[in-house]
Amino acid sequence: MTSDNQKRIVIKIGSSSLTSLSGDISRRKIQSLTDQVAELKDQGHEVVLVSSGAVAAGYRTLGFVNRPSSLPEKQAAAAVGQGRLIETYSELFSSHGYAASQILITRSDFSDETRYNNVRNTINVLLERGIVPIVNENDTVTTDRLRFGDNDTLSAKVAGLVASDQLIILSDIDGLYNADPRKDPSASLLKEVSEITPEIEDMAGEPGSSVGTGGMRSKIDAFKISMASGIPSFLGKAGVPQILVDAVNEEARGTYFDVKEPELNLDHYRQWIAFNSGPEGEILIQDDAKETIINEKGNLLPSQIYQINGYFKKGSVVRIMDLNNEKLGLGVVNYSSKDLEEFQMKQETNQEDAKAAMLNESFVCELEVAIPIGV
Ligand SMILES: Nc1ncnc2c1ncn2[C@@H]1O[C@H](COP(=O)(O)OP(=O)(O)O)[C@@H](O)[C@H]1O
Numbered sequence: 001m002t003s004d005n006q007k008r009i010v011i012k013i014g015s016s017s018l019t020s021l022s023g024d025i026s027r028r029k030i031q032s033l034t035d036q037v038a039e040l041k042d043q044g045h046e047v048v049l050v051s052s053g054a055v056a057a058g059y060r061t062l063g064f065v066n067r068p069s070s071l072p073e074k075q076a077a078a079a080v081g082q083g084r085l086i087e088t089y090s091e092l093f094s095s096h097g098y099a100a101s102q103i104l105i106t107r108s109d110f111s112d113e114t115r116y117n118n119v120r121n122t123i124n125v126l127l128e129r130g131i132v133p134i135v136n137e138n139d140t141v142t143t144d145r146l147r148f149g150d151n152d153t154l155s156a157k158v159a160g161l162v163a164s165d166q167l168i169i170l171s172d173i174d175g176l177y178n179a180d181p182r183k184d185p186s187a188s189l190l191k192e193v194s195e196i197t198p199e200i201e202d203m204a205g206e207p208g209s210s211v212g213t214g215g216m217r218s219k220i221d222a223f224k225i226s227m228a229s230g231i232p233s234f235l236g237k238a239g240v241p242q243i244l245v246d247a248v249n250e251e252a253r254g255t256y257f258d259v260k261e262p263e264l265n266l267d268h269y270r271q272w273i274a275f276n277s278g279p280e281g282e283i284l285i286q287d288d289a290k291e292t293i294i295n296e297k298g299n300l301l302p303s304q305i306y307q308i309n310g311y312f313k314k315g316s317v318v319r320i321m322d323l324n325n326e327k328l329g330l331g332v333v334n335y336s337s338k339d340l341e342e343f344q345m346k347q348e349t350n351q352e353d354a355k356a357a358m359l360n361e362s363f364v365c366e367l368e369v370a371i372p373i374g375v
């Protein structure tokens with residue numbers, strides 16, 4: 001974005017870091033955050049906040065003693081809490097001379113490429129005009145099947161969307177430990193992670209509080225996305241004085257997730273394919289095609305398809321699998337599932353003209369994103 005000293009930063013803060021022990025939102029905690037964000041803005045950085053807390057801020061008003069667990073109850077709580085949350089942010093940012101704005105996103109907004117790009121354009125205008133965009137999932141309208149579910153992965157997707165220079169996730173713990181510290185008091189802090197290996201994934205346990213949803217697992221999923229998108233990231237403890245300024249200068253206590261080979265990082269289009277598109281179908285390919293599409297980065301031919309699962313249109317994102325149902329990656333198809341099934345039938349009934357024209361000359365797709373980077 002801007003210059004070497006002025007970064008575009010996405011900051012995610014979890015419910016547990018915005019609420020008091022009683023479970024209600026804490027104005028003091030939000031003020032500590034807004035004071036630090038204002039300081040970053042005074043230094044010329046651009047900041048996008050991804051803030052949880054809508055359900056936590058609302059459930060008591062509905063008469064619940066604890067955070068509700070059913071979706072309609074959480075949605076009703078968020079309907080009350082989201083307004084309270086933004087009102088508090090607006091008041092506190094305005095005391096520093098900054099305006100806050102609210103962006104509520106559902107997963108379907110991101111799986112549609114046009115709407116995805118539209119969100120980017122909107123955030124860009126807000127940032128250019130000095131406003132603080134505050135993003136949350138649109139909890140009141142989402143269904144279980146179509147939810148991001150946690151704001152950790154949402155924040156990493158937003159960081160990729162706006163080509164952020166850094167992702168900072170603030171939680172109630174000062175970084176990633178080699179085991180869940182609640183279960184293993186001898187667990188130690190990892191100061192730097194350069195790759196999310198299966199061992200790192202195994203370190204994550206469940207959420208730490210009754211108000212948090214994602215836990216360490218969703219944070220690790222988030223860092224996988226941000227690292228694959230080429231965005232250096234940080235996990236640290238909310239409420240620590242100067243944590244944000246120090247994290248930007250890489251001087252804060254916490255875990256830094258580095259980006260080792262920027263040239264391998266996914267561009268915007270492939271980020272959308274990998275993390276947001278939501279594949280519409282599956283293509284199982286013959287063994288001989290694996291080498292071509294994985295190592296030679298070649299195209300898949302209709303005759304190399306073994307089976308088609310699901311219904312998809314020309315231009316859809318599909319999962320490419322081998323004959324053992326092992327995921328190989330994601331591709332964008334040049335044919336609909338209906339067309340491909342017709343090709344297959346013609347192949348089976350040995351229609352020579354169809355074979356020549358369609359089976360060996362037309363490309364179905366190439367592997368745009370290889371597993372394990374994509375979904
Ligand atoms: N390996 C680990 N390292 C650090 N924290 C862990 C680990 N495994 C599980 N946790 C738990 O994850 C919690 C943070 O997740 P969560 O409660 O969802 O917070 P937030 O509301 O900030 O999203 C920590 O309080 C900690 O108890």
Ligand SMILES: N[C@@H](CCC(=O)OP(=O)(O)O)C(=O)O
Pocket residue numbers: 013014015016051052053054055056078136137139149150151152211212213214215
């Ligand atoms: N969108 C929900 C929060 C979901 C979420 O990821 O919560 P958390 O684990 O506290 O970051 C809300 O605003 O209550």
